[in-house]
Structure formats: C-alpha cells, structure tokens
Amino acid sequence: MLGGKKVTVVFVLGGPGSGKGTQCTTIVEHFGFTHLSAGDLLRAEIKSGSQNETMIENMIKEGKIVPSEVTIKLLQEAMIKSENDKFLIDGFPRNEENRAAFENVTKISPAFVLFFDCAEEELEKRLLGRNQGRVDDNIETIRKRFNVFVESSLPVIEYYSSKDKVEKIDAAKPIPEVFEDVKAIFAPYAPQVIYLF
Numbered sequence: 001m002l003g004g005k006k007v008t009v010v011f012v013l014g015g016p017g018s019g020k021g022t023q024c025t026t027i028v029e030h031f032g033f034t035h036l037s038a039g040d041l042l043r044a045e046i047k048s049g050s051q052n053e054t055m056i057e058n059m060i061k062e063g064k065i066v067p068s069e070v071t072i073k074l075l076q077e078a079m080i081k082s083e084n085d086k087f088l089i090d091g092f093p094r095n096e097e098n099r100a101a102f103e104n105v106t107k108i109s110p111a112f113v114l115f116f117d118c119a120e121e122e123l124e125k126r127l128l129g130r131n132q133g134r135v136d137d138n139i140e141t142i143r144k145r146f147n148v149f150v151e152s153s154l155p156v157i158e159y160y161s162s163k164d165k166v167e168k169i170d171a172a173k174p175i176p177e178v179f180e181d182v183k184a185i186f187a188p189y190a191p192q193v194i195y196l197f
C-alpha cells in the first residue's frame, strides 16, 4: 500500500551495465509498467539544485550508495505522483540498508526480483562504450562500482533468493534474446485482450 494505493513492484537488479535500463524500457512498452530508475532519479535531483546536490554528486562519482532516506523519498514521490499501480524499480535496493528501510517505510514487498546476471569483463566493455556522458563510467569508478556490487548488492539478491523471489536472467546474451527470457517471466502481467465480437 502506498497512500491508500495498492501497488505491484518489481525490483530490477544486476551489476552496472547488465542492461537494467535497456530491458526496463522494453518491459514498459509491452507490459504497462512505469520505470523508476534510482540512478536516474538521483541524477535528476543533482540537476534540480536540491540541498543534497553535492553529497549525491560525490557519492555517484565514487560509486558509493547514497543514504536510503534520500533515494526512498524520490521513489515514493514518483510512485505517489504516478497514476500507474505497476512499477519497475531499477537499481534499488542496492544494499541491506536500502532494502530494510524501503520495507519499513513503504511496507511494500516486491512481487519478484529480476536479476540480470553477467560477467564483469562484459559489463566493463559495455560501460566503457555507454557514451551517456556519465561521470561514473570511467575505469577507476567502474572498478569501485563492481566492488560495491559484490560486497553490498549481491547479498540483497541472496536475501530475496532465500525467499524464492528471484528470477535470474542470463544477461550476457544479445538484447533481443535477453528480452525473450524477460517476456516469459512477465507473461502473467500482460494486458488482458478482450474480444468484443
């Protein structure tokens, strides 16, 4: 529940460059979810000139995880503002603090967790070729982000795995093939087709 609204939430997780954003865009088109990227919300917050601007900017440059209260507030605001009731939360929760605080504050548990699994060597290639002008897509910060992923984010995936909530996808394959696997998982969420004749 969220301000009286019953919502369906899917957490989309995976190492930096695993294709979370890419696949979310296509899931939105096919299954009518709203895509909320924690990283995008934080980057927008920097541009908006908020009081946390410098703190967020420095954490992103270092590949560190921003305190949960900041990120959760942005996610909550976006969900409340939206008319939709189905959300893909991309890149969150990234550590145990993110996970526990979100559950405590919103009382929402995810329908399931989509986990894009891919080797670091491939992730590194993708990030170095991403070309979105991101301050954290340089080899030094990429290495730090990989460490944070292994030390802080993988345990969150293990937590949900112990609750049988993780749908693991081989994200090393080409984009359309990854989406074929994603599609099979989202089939129960497909819009209903009603024949009127």
Ligand SMILES: Nc1ncnc2c1ncn2[C@@H]1O[C@H](COP(=O)(O)OP(=O)(O)O)[C@@H](O)[C@H]1O
Binding pocket: 014, 015, 016, 017, 018, 019, 020, 021, 022, 023, 126, 127, 129, 130, 131, 171, 172, 173, 174, 175, 178
């Ligand atoms: N399956 C894939 N194979 C090859 N390149 C991919 C694949 N999925 C995404 N990419 C590319 O890799 C980069 C990172 O993808 P992105 O969706 O931004 O990942 P994330 O949000 O997980 O960091 C982008 O340049 C994207 O076009």
Ligand SMILES: Nc1ccn([C@@H]2O[C@H](COP(=O)(O)OP(=O)(O)O)[C@@H](O)[C@H]2O)c(=O)n1
Binding pocket: 015, 016, 017, 020, 021, 037, 038, 039, 040, 042, 059, 060, 061, 062, 063, 064, 065, 066, 067, 071, 090, 091, 092, 093, 094, 098, 136, 145
């Ligand atoms: N839950 C989150 C998500 C992102 N972030 C920050 O935002 C950065 C970029 O996150 P992102 O999800 O856009 O990165 P990708 O995995 O898409 O490459 C992270 O490295 C963190 O510094 C965060 O602090 N907390």
Ligand SMILES: [Mg+2]
Binding pocket: 020, 021, 037, 039, 091
């Ligand atoms: Mg992303």
